[in-house]
Amino acid sequence: MSTGKVTPISGFLEFLPAERLVEQHFLDVIRRTFELHGFASIETRAVEPVERLAGKGGDVDKEIYGITRLGRHADDATESELGLHFDLTVPFARYVVExxxxxxxxxxxxxxxxxxxxxxxxxxxxxxFTQCDIDVVDVGSLASHFEAELPLVIADAFAQLPIGPFVIQVNNRKIPQGFYEGIGLTDIAGTLRVVDKLDKVGAATVARLLEEAGATADQAQACLDLAAIKSTDLSFVDEVRALGVSNPTLDEGLAELAAVITAGMAHAPGVLVADLKIARGLDYYTGTVYETQLVGYESWGSFCSGGRYDALASDGRTTYPGVGISIGLSRLLGLLIGKGLVTASRSTPACVLVAVISEDSRPRSLAVATALRRNGIPCDVAPSAAKFGKQIRYAERRGIPYVWFPADEPTGDLSDPADAAPAQDSVKDIRSGEQTPADAETWRPPAGDLAVMIRRN
Amino acid sequence: MSTGKVTPISGFLEFLPAERLVEQHFLDVIRRTFELHGFASIETRAVEPVERLAGKGGDVDKEIYGITRLGRHADDATESELGLHFDLTVPFARYVVExxxxxxxxxxxxxxxxxxxxxxxxxxxxxxFTQCDIDVVDVGSLASHFEAELPLVIADAFAQLPIGPFVIQVNNRKIPQGFYEGIGLTDIAGTLRVVDKLDKVGAATVARLLEEAGATADQAQACLDLAAIKSTDLSFVDEVRALGVSNPTLDEGLAELAAVITAGMAHAPGVLVADLKIARGLDYYTGTVYETQLVGYESWGSFCSGGRYDALASDGRTTYPGVGISIGLSRLLGLLIGKGLVTASRSTPACVLVAVISEDSRPRSLAVATALRRNGIPCDVAPSAAKFGKQIRYAERRGIPYVWFPADEPTGDLSDPADAAPAQDSVKDIRSGEQTPADAETWRPPAGDLAVMIRRN
Structure with missing residues (x-):
């Protein structure tokens, strides 16, 4: 087919093969970690009714893509209006009810x-973009220990990825809510929205905005004092207590956050941070909230966020509370791949290129490849019986570390060893140039060469 | 969020967790096989410009879904019209050129x-639906050995899947084309379209349709004779020769098909069939074509088709020939899962449920889970410290084969062994009821229990 002139479409990222191998590594580690923790996979269809996506208010702020059949017939006029999902929470909630x-x-x-x-x-x-979500959902009520266990799954996954140091910042909606109520503020959501700007506009501006919204100078200062509290251990509890505010919702929030941080201290010391300025999402989450930053790349924002919903889903009679976290994989890879921070050692899964001596002997090369594959060694067979130098360049261009030379049929004067061609296969590490005799039935590459290596640069 | 009443959307299949595990097994085997054969993964964006999807004729017969931003602003009016891709060949061709x-x-x-x-x-x-495609594409010309190697990749993948016996039917466009030319027929595409109906309408009707289109009775009979030829070895060549038609394109086609069948005989005896009635796709493929049927489910049609394109892609100056095969995974699973032919042994990756003795001792259960996970054993921790019977039912409902009981802290009169609680962890196979002492650092389940088992029923 003629493809003519081609230009990328803004906002739709595509990877080259070596970049895709980085993405696959991330996906594999994330999936394996989720499964080790007993999460079952589901996939939902890409589309939902637009009215479900838009929510109660018929809100299309989420920049929903609607879809329509271009070849639609009149008899399909009754089909409901569909749009592409913009997250995985809305479809999951629907899947749970369905x-x-x-x-x-x-x-x-x-x-x-x-x-x-x-x-x-x-x-x-x-x-x-690609999202990687875990959620736990239950019927009626949901045990709070799940709020402590979920970030540990993320900590396990991220610890295995070449992303450098990271912190999972945790807060609990009940802490600012109880605290604000305790100091006499009534517009909780409005106060949270202002405090959320802290990193961007600074403390002085936040104080001014709070006062403009009706807070006293003391109340504004108390909000800033609360937001300044941060600890990787339980010291945040005493620091909040020292602010002298008493409120049952605040107490509940502190206990829940302490449970999360305690689990973090046992499982992933230093990774979970109680950070009381975290306010994003506190308008829809009802308990614990999570954000995740790469140390040194804080300006990129959170790569992994979530929290607890008292009503993740509801069918009107039954309520399904849930807690979940979502990894923004494309955001993460956009940074790591885009900035050249993470690269793959080759552009193909193949660890070995099997050379072809002549087109007539291609079946022999295929037999070598079959033996290697049977042993789980990904390999490719040279596309043509070109000169060996050209076949080696085929491997080099793709980063394939080994070239396999099948034994030539003995030729020449067999009575003269100097004239007889080698009768045994050999394999060459084209990085070192070292070539050694090898048997396709038993040879194995060093473990580090079998899979593509993903490196942090 | 309130999800209200929920109804499925016709044509958009979703799996329950145990069904999804079947799908994941298929995806894993297919991916691993593709990678062992040296194919590199790419993913393309879901959307292409509608004009590219529709093709030269602006054809929307493919039932393209167009997408539009519902919250579109006036300043975006220049955005090109986009649609969801309906296959992976059109986007791949574009990706190659780009x-x-x-x-x-x-x-x-x-x-x-x-x-x-x-x-x-x-x-x-x-x-x-999900497609799993492999293609080899080259610049200018493409070696024909790839046409012989591609179906072997599919044979390798399918041989590892619980789908029962299957055959890959192979033909080559040059055979009917050269044959029809050799007997004096000129409307090759029209003749192929009629022969393609053979399985549905029978030989007599095909003969009548060919004669109505201008063929003589002898020509029609010759077409039927050609279409009747089928062999898992090279005997098809002599059978075609015996029809007494001589044509250079026919010769070329026979040689190419013989090469494919020869490779099949060496690598996957009996799986590849030269089947000269295969005509689907011969209007756009230019050489070898493939179809794949499950034995006993022929009426379901092909689950895996492909062929060679002399011009998979072109940018006007350079032509990129290619050969590819596409597995219609959703069709295959629609049959196998829909008919209950293939099932998963459980509905979660978890192999072990770690019981929780009391909420206070949850950290001990989490430590057991961490040790098991470190050894690659997927596990879940009981959601509550319910009675053990209830915890075992949690495992049973999900098909989790093992329940782990952490040692209780020694309690009671320790000087009286009969009164002291057990001090060692134990693991119970809840299928047999057998319970044995175990150490989370060293215990391993039998290999058959570690991963979910996917069974052909």
């Missing part, structure tokens, strides 16, 4: 899929 | 993604 009778609760699921948002594309913001 | 300068040719890629078609949904036909 399949409630067939699921075992508490239901722990992971979901790794693309989502679409018609936002203005910018660095790290795409119109098509 | 990235030609950065790819190493011949380029072997695999691509496993969802595609969308607004077709009328029916059994085995979905509006959203």
């Amino acid at each position: 399949n409630a009778g067939k699921l075992a609760f508490p239901f722990k699921r992971y979901q790794i899929q693309k989502v679409w948002r018609g936002e203005r594309p910018q660095e790290g913001r795409y119109r098509e | 990235n030609a300068g950065k790819l190493a040719f011949p380029f072997k890629r695999y691509q496993i993604q969802k595609v969308w078609r607004g077709e009328r949904p029916q059994e085995g036909r979905y509006r959203e």
